[in-house]
Amino acid sequence: MECSSPCSVNNKHIPPGLLEATAKHPCYSFGAHHKYARMHLPVAPKCNINCNYCNRKFDCLHESRPGVTSEILTPQSAEQKFRRVKAQIENLSVVGIAGPGDALANWETTKESIERVKAIDPEIIFCLSTNGLLLPEYYHEIISLGIKHVTVTVNCLNPEIGARIYGHILYKGKRYEGETGAAILIKNQLEGIRLLAENGVLVKVNIVMIKDINDFHIPDIVKKVKELGAFMTNIMPLIPAPGSAFENYQQTSMKELNKMRNQCQLHLHQMHHCRQCRADAIGLLGDDRAIEFAAETAGRIPAGTASGQGKKIYRIAVASKRGDLIDQHFGHASEFLIYDGNGRYFEMVETRRVDKYCSGAELCETEEDKKDAIADALKDCNAVLILRIGYQARQRLLKKGIVSIEHYGTVEEGLSFAVQKIEGKEAV
Structure with a gap:
């Protein structure tokens, strides 16, 4: 069942103020997704991993899925756009950075964008999404910025499975492929989740459900991230993106997805209302208004x-x-x-x-x-x-x-x- 307010077996020690803010975060609270709007700032174009299900077309008006946007913003233009959106959307509660690449692979622009928005509205809720590769390096800066909501995408715990999902990673100036690259990524993801959770950050873990590759493995992922302190998980269906290595894979059905969510709900609170938003999404989860602000x-x-x-x-x-x-x-x-x-x-x-x-x-x-x-x-x-x-x-x-x-x-x-x-x- 859905929770109308933030709920999780891992929320016993969350300060009341943070729970109150989370109740206004449409991705973390089912009750908020039709009341409060969010704004994604597409300021992070670079990515340091190659996912086989991803094809990041930055200038793409024809697709609604993660990793695409109609524009890349600088911190200055992000500030200007935030002012416009804030003036027209009164129920705007969250500003997030979800790409189109990785927020931490573009840390300087990510950080400056957040600081500029924070100077305009200190009460706005900030969040960011990351693949987790650089979390052990930047977790302390995330905490220093006052970010209390971070989404980490974790698709496996086994490097052998990871080698089928990720083409390569770029880490500390080197390229790693296959199980070697997947092992580094998994290690950093899990360590980063633990470090964030131990320091009071609410971590949502996204999992892309890919039939016959990681679907059988998903309950193990949920149990592990719960152990590390994750607040909730969001199991999402694979979207076979044209031009990606998985473009001919069958999209996971809602029946299969809901069966997995219900199974994993026994271990940790699940998100059921995800829309797999674009990197430039604006508005309610079910009523994206980004195009209004992309053109006159x-x-x-x-x-x-x-x-x-x-x-x-x-x-x-x-x-x-x-x-x-x-x-x-x-x-x-x-x-x-x-x-x-x-x-x-x-x-x-x-x-x-x-x-x-x-x-x-x-x-x-x-x-x-x-x-x-x-x-x-x-x-x-x-x-x-x-x-x-x-x-x-x-x-x-x-x-x-x-x-x-x-x-x-x-x-x-x-x-x-x-x-x-x-x-x-x-x-x-």
Whole structure:
């Protein structure tokens, strides 16, 4: 079950003030994720490890996953952007640095960015994400900065498993591959978690669940990080990123993921509401507004009708809460905007309401009839254009002949992008 406030078997000695702050952190508290907004500052482009599931496209508006951003900020521009966001989002509670590379591999810019924001708003909650390779080196500086929330990604405890997940690491001027590199990384991750926890930092451990590589090993990871003092773990599904070594791997299904989370919940509190956010995410976890602050105005659909242009007309269902941005996950959409168009011109023909695909962790596994009904409601569409969609939902739509297209951007850009994808698939 979810906790409406921060909860963990490891929180007995956490000061009340820190628990109160954590209750306003949308990643650490389920009750906060629909009340409080966060802002990721993409000031850390360099990375010191090569994960086989990662492809860090910095200038990528079409994807919503960790490691991508539409811009890289300097500490000065990060300060300016924070001022803009703070002025427009009153419920902003957290500023985090989650890449697009590693926060500690870019420590000087990470540190300066935090100091600049802190000078503007000393009450803001700071957090950072790291692969943990440099934690033993920088943990004391993290503590000195007053950072109380750190996320460390730990995918294995065994170097043999690690050799299948990581291509190489860069550590103290040398490149290490295979089990040698994985062993160094694992040692530093575990030592860093212990050092942070012993000094009052709440550590969230992210684990990427990769079928047939580390899935069987995940309960052991959870037990180990609990022993080291971790506050909670967040088991996330593999997103097969195009261009990565794992691009052809099957995405972990929500059924498999929730089964693992429920199993590990017996040992340590689990995060169930993760959205695997971009490095430049802004707003609520379920309502990203980063595009509003990346450009002065959102694009508009060109005037004119879709018919009579001499090209095939496609019907595309768009998951958009605002109407101008693709800003919803498939599982959270209660209605879709239906467009007809040929790749250049589009017209919206209707707003089609559907029951929500997923209302919670348990319901996602049991409401098969509801899922089929939603797919049937969109059966006249060639494609569904969404911010994110799970593997099982993608396959269910595909059986109906509906292509699922993930896109991060405006509706205008997404519709043109969708037609390119559809025609590309038809040409194969």
